[in-house]
Structure formats: C-alpha cells, structure tokens
Amino acid sequence: MFYRDRLSFEEEDFKLKVGFLHFSSCSGCQVAFLDMFEEAVEILDTVELVYSNMLTKRRDIPRMDVAFVEGALCVEDPHHINLLREVGKKAKVIVAIGGCAAFGGVRRLSCGNQLPQPQSQTFVPVTEVEFLRTKVKYAIPGCPPNPSLLYSFLLALLEVNEDFLLPFELMTSSTKASGFDIISEVVNKGFCVGCGTCSTACPTRAISFNRECGKPSFNSNLCVHCGSCLAACPQSFKPYPQPVYV
Amino acid sequence: MVGLNRRFLIGDFRGAFVVEGKGKNPIESIFRLMIKHKFIDGLLTCSKTGDSPKLILKSDEVELPSRNTCFGVNSLLKRAIQKYRFSRLAVYAPACTFDGLNKTQYFGIGCNWTKTAISLKVGFLCPGLLTENGFTAEVSDITGKPGKVERFYFDRGELFYLLEDGSSVKVSPSIHHHYINSACRYCLNMAAKGTDITCVSLKEEDKVLFIVRSERGWSTLAHLQKVSPGEVLFRKADGELLTSVENFLREKILLNIADIVERVELGLPVPKWNDNKLRKFYRIWNSVDVNFEEEVF
Numbered sequence: 225m226f227y228r229d230r231l232s233f234e235e236e237d238f239k240l241k242v243g244f245l246h247f248s249s250c251s252g253c254q255v256a257f258l259d260m261f262e263e264a265v266e267i268l269d270t271v272e273l274v275y276s277n278m279l280t281k282r283r284d285i286p287r288m289d290v291a292f293v294e295g296a297l298c299v300e301d302p303h304h305i306n307l308l309r310e311v312g313k314k315a316k317v318i319v320a321i322g323g324c325a326a327f328g329g330v331r332r333l334s335c336g337n338q339l340p341q342p343q344s345q346t347f348v349p350v351t352e353v354e355f356l357r358t359k360v361k362y363a364i365p366g367c368p369p370n371p372s373l374l375y376s377f378l379l380a381l382l383e384v385n386e387d388f389l390l391p392f393e394l395m396t397s398s399t400k401a402s403g404f405d406i407i408s409e410v411v412n413k414g415f416c417v418g419c420g421t422c423s424t425a426c427p428t429r430a431i432s433f434n435r436e437c438g439k440p441s442f443n444s445n446l447c448v449h450c451g452s453c454l455a456a457c458p459q460s461f462k463p464y465p466q467p468v469y470v
Numbered sequence: 471m472v473g474l475n476r477r478f479l480i481g482d483f484r485g486a487f488v489v490e491g492k493g494k495n496p497i498e499s500i501f502r503l504m505i506k507h508k509f510i511d512g513l514l515t516c517s518k519t520g521d522s523p524k525l526i527l528k529s530d531e532v533e534l535p536s537r538n539t540c541f542g543v544n545s546l547l548k549r550a551i552q553k554y555r556f557s558r559l560a561v562y563a564p565a566c567t568f569d570g571l572n573k574t575q576y577f578g579i580g581c582n583w584t585k586t587a588i589s590l591k592v593g594f595l596c597p598g599l600l601t602e603n604g605f606t607a608e609v610s611d612i613t614g615k616p617g618k619v620e621r622f623y624f625d626r627g628e629l630f631y632l633l634e635d636g637s638s639v640k641v642s643p644s645i646h647h648h649y650i651n652s653a654c655r656y657c658l659n660m661a662a663k664g665t666d667i668t669c670v671s672l673k674e675e676d677k678v679l680f681i682v683r684s685e686r687g688w689s690t691l692a693h694l695q696k697v698s699p700g701e702v703l704f705r706k707a708d709g710e711l712l713t714s715v716e717n718f719l720r721e722k723i724l725l726n727i728a729d730i731v732e733r734v735e736l737g738l739p740v741p742k743w744n745d746n747k748l749r750k751f752y753r754i755w756n757s758v759d760v761n762f763e764e765e766v767f
Contacts, residue, residue: 420567424544
C-alpha cells in the first residue's frame with residue numbers, strides 16, 4: 225500500500241494521517257469535508273487529522289500520509305511557495321481537492337465572484353507544479369466537491385479501491401477542465417446522449433439543456449472551470465461497475 | 471469473445487411479465503399508485519413528447535413519454551434531491567440516463583446523496599433516441615409523406631411507430647439506425663441493464679412487458695399488488711416474446727457494433743478520460759477468451 229510502505233506499525237493501531245492545506249481558495253472544499261456529518265464518524269477510527277488551518281491549532285506542518293490540498297497556488301506569494309515546499313517534503317501523497325487545486329478553477333482567470341486572495345494575479349493549480357508531479361496522485365473535481373464524493377473517496381483510499389480511484393488519478397494529468405470540454409470532447413465527438421448529467425453537476429448553471437437538439441448548451445461567462453461536468457458525464461471515464469443482480 | 475446471447479443483450483433478470491392495466495397504460499398506473507400510496511415521493515422523467523425533462527409530484531400528473539425520445543432527465547436531479555429533498559425518487563428513462571445516474575450514485579460526482587435518494591429505476595427498451603426533426607425525417611423516409619409519431623412499440627420482434635392519423639409504420643432497424651442520435655449508434659445497453667425494471671412497449675396500449683431485474687424491483691411490485699390488488703395484472707411472459715425482443719436487439723446491436731469497429735479502426739477521437747472504452751470493446755470483440763462481464767459498456 226503506497227502510504228504504508230515506510231511505516232512500521234501494528235495493523236490494528238494504524239491510523240491514516242491526513243491533513244488539509246489551504247492555498248488560495250474560499251475554503252469551501254474543507255467545509256464540504258465537514259458536511260459529511262455522521263458518515264464521517266464511520267471512518268474516524270481509521271483516520272487521524274494532523275493538520276488543518278481551520279480545525280487544528282497546530283502551526284507547524286507535521287509529516288502526514290495524505291495531504292488534501294485546496295486552492296490554487298499564487299506564484300507571487302512567498303507564503304504559498306514555502307507551503308508548497310513543505311507539503312512536498314512532509315506529505316507522502318497529495319490529493320488536489322476541488323476545481324482550484326485540480327484544474328485552476330476560478331483562479332485560472334481570476335474572475336470569480338470574490339477578490340483574489342491575497343491581492344495577486346498569477347495562480348496555478350498544484351497539478352501543474354512539476355516539483356509535486358510524483359506526489360500529486362489524485363485530483364477531485366467540483367466547486368466544491370460533493371460531501372458524498374469525498375466520503376466515498378476517503379473510503380476508497382482506506383480500502384485501496386483502485387477501481388474507484390483510477391479516474392481521479394487520470395484527472396491529475398488533465399490540467400484543464402471546463403464546460404468547453406463537454407462541447408469539444410463529448411458533444412462534438414458525437415458521444416453526447418443528452419442525459420443532462422453535466423447540467424445537474426454544474427454548480428453555477430453554466431450548462432443548461434437545449435430542448436430543441438437534446439444537447440447541453442454552455443455559457444462560458446458562468447463557468448468556474450471546476451471540471452464537474454466532464455467528470456460526471458457518463459461518456460467520460462468508466463461509468464460504474466456493472467450491476468450484479470442476485 | 472462477446473456472444474450476442476440473451477445475457478449480453480437483455481442482461482440478467484429475475485422474471486419477465488406481461489403487465490396489463492385495465493385500459494390504461496400500466497406503467498403510468500403503477501407510478502400513479504406508487505405516488506398515491508407514498509412508495510415514492512416523486513417521479514423524474516420526460517414530458518409526453520420527450521423533449522423536456524419533467525418532475526412529477528402528484529399522482530394525477532403522471533404522464534410518461536410514449537415515443538423513443540427522452541432528453542435531459544438528469545438535469546432535474548439536483549432540483550429533486552437538493553431543493554425538494556426527495557428521498558424516495560423514481561426515475562423512468564432510457565438506459566443512457568441511468569448510466570449518468572448510476573455513475574453519480576457510485577462516485578458521488580454531480581449531485582449530492584443521489585446514492586440514497588433513488589428508490590426505483592425503471593428503464594425502457596430504447597431502439598435509439600430521436601429528436602422531433604429526426605422523427606419527421608424518418609417517417610417521411612419510410613412512408614414518403616410527413617407524419618407525427620404518437621408512440622413506439624414492439625411487435626413480434628419488429629419496431630413500429632403509431633402515427634397521429636392512427637396508422638402504424640414498421641421501422642426497419644437499418645433505416646432507424648441512420649436517424650438516431652449519434653451517441654446511440656455506439657450504445658450496447660439498449661435494454662437498460664443498470665435498472666430495477668425494464669419496460670418494453672407492446673402493440674396493445676394497455677400492455678407492457680416488464681423485465682424485472684433486481685430484488686428492489688421485485689419487492690416493489692409485490693408490495694404494490696398487495697396494497698392495490700387487481701389494478702394491474704401480471705402474467706408470466708412466454709419465451710417467444712422474450713426471444714422476439716432478443717432478436718430485435720441482436721439485429722440493432724450488430725449495426726452499433728459495426729459503427730464501433732469502424733470508429734476504432736479509423737482512429738476517430740473519443741472524449742478525454744474515456745478510458746478507451748470503445749477500444750476495449752474492440753479488443754474483446756476480436757478476442758476469443760475475454761470475459762465481457764469484467765468490462766463496462
């Protein structure tokens with residue numbers, strides 16, 4: 225198991241050390257984790273939260289097995305550069321969580337509904353940073369990602385369910401994802417079935433449904449580049465395991 | 471190697487029944503009863519014409535698409551689950567809608583808590599979806615004159631359209647294949663395998679073939695019979711009926727497979743993160759020892 229390789233532990237004592245690191249974002253992804261509510265209780269005995277800017281008092285960043293990184297990196301901010309170096313040293317696996325960390329999100333164009341934080345202009349998602357290339361294993365789309373997705377993801381991570389994790393691994397190499405992809409990758413290539421899943425996945429209603437042609441229509445002004453639409457589309461990655469009937 | 475047998479074409483199922491609904495459409499009757507007896511708190515489907523998605527909240531509003539067109543059903547998913555907070559939602563749609571729905575349930579992407587909010591999935595056997603323009607063009611191609619399609623049905627393994635003027639038109643799969651939505655040309659799940667129940671429209675408007683797949687579908691129908699006995703009548707479907715459906719599917723799926731093979735051989739682009747789905751099928755289609763059940767199509 226990738227995060228257990230250098231640890232010596234008793235099987236029953238093992239707790240996965242996770243941390244949340246915040247770059248430039250609204251912190252909505254971390255809040256989405258807290259929205260798991262009672263589902264989170266089920267995994268609390270196997271997970272230890274070692275660092276979070278919102279939930280722990282700790283100021284220094286400890287060593288951790290999995291670092292969930294939210295937000296895009298501001299190139300002009302020395303604090304972000306230091307944080308980047310530290311996360312590269314201290315985390316064994318990095319999971320880019322949410323549109324900003326995975327694909328740039330609203331930070332890609334600095335045109336979101338909130339001011340850039342801090343007052344700077346250049347933002348890149350952590351999936352694009354060469355220094356972390358070997359550590360960023362998974363990217364989770366969404367703005368913010370659904371709590372149920374985060375719960376399933378954590379569970380899959382604990383169980384090493386590679387089948388579930390594979391699509392999120394593929395997403396780390398796709399640094400751009402937006403509603404344009406739904407048009408260029410799915411609709412224009414003749415794969416759109418007109419199910420409307422992309423439209424329901426879009427958090428900003430940038431994708432609506434065109435009744436006349438039975439296909440989605442895209443308003444680029446509203447798109448926050450979170451990648452939810454392409455990730456949700458049944459024509460993108462593996463839809464689901466074939467159901468088994470008993 | 472993929473064998474175009476019943477298991478691949480129709481999928482696994484627990485039982486097949488011809489359902490009769492006392493002069494009414496039995497599926498509509500079943501959904502009406504389910505809303506009335508609070509088995510479900512809403513029904514997600516399309517309007518009768520199939521061009522727009524519809525969320526049905528009351529039993530007297532139940533009206534299902536009668537043609538093989540049903541677009542954008544999942545676009546109302548978030549409204550149903552997160553706005554109306556439905557926790558027992560039924561969905562009636564073609565297989566492709568359930569691909570999106572099942573993916574949302576499995577991964578959690580798209581709409582939160584879909585996993586627990588859907589109580590029944592009823593798919594219809596879909597020969598390929600058409601837009602309004604597609605129907606007009608197809609009918610003029612077959613009959614030589616314009617006509618409006620009222621409903622579609624299967625009779626003795628053939629696809630038919632009932633037109634507005636009351637006449638029926640036999641639709642050959644090879645002609646139908648040219649008019650369907652381009653994505654439907656690569657579909658290998660026309661029988662809606664990821665659902666609880668698959669409905670096949672039959673010639674008589676008050677009769678439908680139900681292919682019950684899951685325990686949930688089975689027990690829902692059993693409960694419904696218990697609370698409203700005699701409202702809809704179930705008769706075990708004979709083998710001949712299933713064979714005729716299977717024959718239609720085989721004929722249509724061969725056309726789809728030819729398109730997939732052509733697409734792969736030409737190297738036409740596929741969506742990113744596609745996981746080479748078509749190429750995998752191509753390999754299995756041309757192989758002798760791969761078990762298709764391990765793959766998802």
